[in-house]
Amino acid sequence: MYVHVLIRASLGFVGLCLVAFVQQSASGSRTTQDVDECAEAIDNCSIDAICQNTLKSYKCICKSGYKGDGKHCEDVDECATDYNGGCVHECINIPGNYRCTCYDGFRLAHDGHNCLDVDECSEGNGGCQQICVNMMGSYECRCREGFLLSDNQHTCIQRPKETCAVNNGGCDSTCHDSVTGVRCSCPVGFTLQPDRKTCKDIDECRLNNGGCDHVCRNTVGSFECSCKKGYKLLTNERTCQDIDECSFDRACDHFCVNSAGSFQCLCHKGYVLYGLAHCGDIDECSINRGGCKYGCINTLGSYECTCPPGYKLHWNRKDCIELVKCPPGLVAPKATLTCSKMGKKESCSLTCASKAHYLAGTSHHKPSEHILSCGIPILRGKSCIGSVCVPTLLFLSVETLAPPVKQTASFKIKNAKCHLHPKLTGRTEDRGRTLGPGLNCLVTFVNLKCDSSKKAKGRRARNPSNKEVTRITLELEAEVKPGDTTGSCNLSCLRQRMEKQVKTYIKALKKSINQERFLIRVAGLEYEVAQKLPQAAPPQENCGPGWERDSGRCVRCLPGSYYHGEQERCVQCPPGTFQEKEGQLACDLCPGSDGHGPVGARNISSCAGQCSTGYFSNDGFKPCQPCPQGTYQPDLGRTLCFPCGGGLSTKREGASSFHDCEVKVQCSPGHYYNTSVHRCIRCPVGTYQTEFRQNYCISCPGNTTTDFDGATSVSQCKNRQCGGEMGEFMGYIESPNYPGNYPANVECIWNINPPSKRKILIVVPEIFLPSEDECGDVLVMRKNWSATSITTYETCQTYERPIAFTARSRRLWINFKSNEANSARGFQIPYVTYDEDYEQLVEDIVRDGRLYASENHQEILKDKKLIKTLFDVLAHPNNYFKYTTRESNEMLPRSFIRLISSKVSAFLRPYK
Incomplete structure (x- = not known):
């Protein structure tokens, strides 16, 4: 088997070689192992792709x-990138x-x-006849002067x-021939703009805020300064001043603090x-009954706790303690009046064991008036237990029911003055026969008032010279105890x-004062009520008891101090005592006092040793014990704890x-x-x-109430009374509870009936009615109540x-109604009536x-002082002379003065 390597150039692949392996069999025939799909054009690549054989x-x-997978390719839009394909x-x-192109007036660079x-x-001067000026991307033809x-x-x-x-020389504004x-x-x-013809508004606000303190608003040809809410613009029309x-x-019912x-x-x-x-007065009795143990009576600015018969208020003024009877031979802690007689001389003494109040020189107009009170008067009032109130006698002893x-x-006393000074040493008191059994345990209150004054001259006066006349007034209360009645003498007897x-004692008292034999015992010291000051104490050195x-x-x-009779000066209250009032002759003992506590205590709460919150004792002082489980106490110095009620318990003792x-x-x-019922109940209407x-x-508080139940704030308490003052010449109407939100479902009616030959001018500074209410709250001013009358x-x-x-009518019927949907601040609208001869001017x-175009003019109509001044002049023109030109210039902006002056001048001199 032979292997031949064939290398040939494939179309489209210059410089690349394709290697094919061919196997030759023994018979000499060859078999191809790879086919070049690209060369054979049998691939399925996109027309915009390159085929690469493998x-x-x-x-x-x-x-x-x-871009794509090669089989499907799509054009990439290079221009769609953030950098615009790199094109400028x-x-x-x-x-x-892609390719880049340029706007008209530009050409593409070599890059x-x-x-x-x-x-x-x-090139050809741009086609311009005279002057060609090249500009970026363009050019401009211009002409020489005169063309x-x-x-x-x-x-x-x-x-x-x-x-x-x-054509005004082509000028926007003023044209001058030259x-x-x-x-x-x-x-x-x-x-003036570069074309020397056009005028452009200057934005004065861009430079240093136009010189305005607060806000600068540019206007055509000018500018205007205005102030933030709570400030007013001064007459220099630049500076803002706090209102x-x-x-x-x-402004406020009680106190007003400006900021x-x-x-x-x-x-x-x-x-x-x-x-x-x-x-509005706080009804403290509605807040857990004022913390009172028995009854609570709300008063203006305060409240009082009351006790049942046979009990009196504890020093904490909230708890009730049993009254101590006057045992035989002992003096009760109140007033004691004793009188005795020896020959023709009668002597009386008044002892104040506690609750003594002395006041000398009660006012600048009455420097010689002296008032001494001993004990507590028996007051008639109401005792309230829960919501049930019944008449009762307050501060009565356990036996006193009458x-x-x-x-x-x-x-x-003629030709004499009232003086109270320490008893002179060495002066002995004659002791004679006591008048009767005395009023030791029976006198509950004595108020002695002595006032010296000059007797005025007059035709009817027998003595033409001015002489001292002293008036002494005595108020005395004594108990009648039903327990002292017998079979032969009932309560009336x-x-x-x-x-x-x-009456017998009062006669003796009168004689003793005339004979200068009347003593007052306070805090262990004796004082004489004398008609003249002793020589040993000249007025310029001694100011008298209670003074220094x-x-x-x-x-x-x-x-926190008292007048020390022996030292003749004011001394701080010693530890264990306190004094809440001025000019007193003694300090009151702290309850359960052991001689400890601060020096100069000003009130009973300054006494040491009070039980803290969550604790109580028999007298409110230490030793104290914690409130048992199921009770709590939020106050100091209490003799009891309040039950949670309903069988509820607390997590631990000492709950506060x-x-x-x-x-x-x-x-x-x-x-x-x-x-x-152990569930949450919505607060009733009138509470929160x-x-x-x-x-x-x-x-x-006060006479306010809420619109609905479930109120969560005192701000939801509203006065439903319609406000305003209606005068013949000036007045105002006011929505209920203004400037707070007015109540729901309220209706007010006002009538303005000016005197004869006078017209009505009304200024609405601002009015707040909820626009989303679909006109459920409406203010209307008509001639009368009829809907068809002149509106x-x-x-x-x-x-x-x-x-x-x-x-539009001589009289006005004004009606305001609100529904239950929404509420708003409402309005306070002043009015003035003026002489009908000025109707044309006022109209x-x-x-x-222009009266409303300027924000500063609008602020004048909102300024209560300025409106009152303008109305004063309009109602009574002669009052104009009360305000000098200088004063008016200081009160009103110049633009407003110019506007009004031009109107007045045109009215007074119509033909000039």
């Missing part, structure tokens, strides 16, 4: 510029390749990709001499803010005896909040946990709850752009679009 087979490869201008795809500018002016380019843009024709008389031709100029705010909203009338660009309303203690500006004996006595005894000299003037002893009670469901804001997991809802104004949308208009002003 051993016993072949393969197809797509030509350059094509245009790329044109062709089968298997076949870049484009070069064609200089058309280099202008014809319509074909190539030839030049001689320019005729320009004059302003013909020797060299016309000269164009532009007004202020415009700049002091607190200087406006009715940069805004303000905040605050309320007195015991009040809460609603409607952004209004203050009203006290009250006696008021008043008498004068007992009361008559008490009244007689009180500071920098040459008399000042009261501050809270209802949050610690293991409720069965967690209530969200707007709900409260009902311990009876802002917190999670509470067992109560808070009553809305002046009607809207159901929000407009922050102000508008002024005159009424001319309010209908001029």
Whole structure:
């Protein structure tokens, strides 16, 4: 067997050799092992592919510029790539390749990709008659001075001499004839363009914000500065100044705090803010009954806890403790009045064991007035347990079920003054026969007021000279105890005896004061009520009890201190005592005091040793014990803990909040946990709850209520009363609860009835009504209630752009209605009535679009102070002279003054 190697060149494969192996048999015949499909054209390669023979087979490869598997090839679009095939201008795809072309005015560079500018002016001057100017990708024909380019843009024709008389010389604005031709100029705010004809607006805001403090807005030929909300533009029309909203009338009910660009309303203690500006009394009794153990009475700005008969308020003013009876021979901790007589001399003494309140020099106008109170008056009021309130007598002892004996006595001392000074040493007190059994345990309250004043001169005065007249007023309350009744003397008899005894003591008291034999015992020291000051204490050195000299003037002893009679100065309260008031003669003992605590305590809460939250004791002071499981206590110094209710327990002892009670469901804001049914209940209308997991809802403040149940914030409490002040000359109408959102389903009606021969002008600074409400909330102003009467104004949308208009009728009936769908801020709309002789002038002003075109003019119509000033002049023209030219220039922008001045001048001098 022989093997021959045949090498031949195959078409399309230059330089490649195809090797075929042929086997020769013994007989001499040959057998072919491989067929060249490419040469035989029996392959199935694409026409855009190259066939490559292989051993016993072949393969197809797509030509350059094509892609595919060789059997199917498609053209590659090189122009579709991100780099545009590398072409600078245009790329044109062709089968298997691409080519670059250039825009008109350019030619292709030698690299076949870049484009070069064609200089058309280099060949035949670009076809231009005079001047050819080459430009990138183009060229432009121009003419020499005195010629202008014809319509074909190539030839030049001689320019005729320009004059302003013909087409304004071609100038946009001002044209001036000169020797060299016309000269164009532009007004202020415009700049002349290179063609020397056209004027272009200058954008002043691009340079240094136009000099504006806040916002610069370019206008045609000018610009305008404006300010951010809460600021106003000064008359220099550049500077912005904070608006002091607190200087406006009715800005806030209580306190107003101005800040940069805004303000905040605050309320007195015991009040809460609603409607952004209004203050309403907090009903503390609706918040877990004010924390009171028994009853709670809400008052304006505060509240009071009450106790049942036989109990009195604990020092914490919330718990109730049993009243201590007056044992035989002992003095109860209140007032004691004792009088005795020796010969013709009568002496009385008033002892204040506690609850003493002294006030000297009650005001600047009454420096010689002295008031001393001992004990606590018996007050008539209501006791509330839950929602049930009944009349009761407060602060009554356990035996006192009858009203006290009250006696008021008043008498004068001529040619004398009231003075209270420490008892002189060495002066002995005569002890004589005591008048009766005394009022030791029966006097509950004594109020002694002494006021000295000059007797005024007059025709009827018997003595022409001014002399001192001292008036002493005594208020006394004594208990009538039903337990003291006998078979021979019932309650009425007992009361008559008490009244007689009180009168006897008052007579003795009057004599003792006239004889200067009246002593007051406070804090272990004795004071005399004298008609004249003793020589040993000149007025310039001693300010009197309750006062001390500071920098040459008399000042009261501050809270946390008391007047020390022996040292004749103010001294800080010692540890274990406190004093809440000024000018007092003693400090009150802290409950359960052991002599420890801070010096100069100003209130009972400063006393040391109070039980902390979650703890309690018999007196509210240490030692304390934790609240048992199933109870909690959120306050300090309490004598009890509150039950969770409904059989609920707490995780541990010492719980300090209802949050610690293991409720069965967690209530969200707007709900409260009902311990009876153990589920969350929506807060009723008129109440709200802002917190999670509470067992109560808070009553809305003041006279406000909510639109629906389930309120989650005090902001949902709204006053439903229609607002405004209706005057003959000026006034305003206001949506309920303004500036807060108005309530749902409310209707207001106002009537403006001006005096004879006067018209109505109304300014709507802004109005907020929900546009998505499909006109469910509407404000309408008509002649009367009839829907067919003349309508002046009607809207159901929000407009922050102000508008002024005159009424189309002499009287106005104004109606505002809201539905239950949505709510908004509403409106406050002022009005003024003016003399009908000025109707033409007023109409001319309010209908001029320039009044509203400028943002600064719009802000004038929103400025409450400026509107009030303008209305004041419009209602009473003579008031114009109250505002000098200088003042008006400082209040109003120059553009506004120019607008109004031109209208007034035209009105007053129509033929000039």
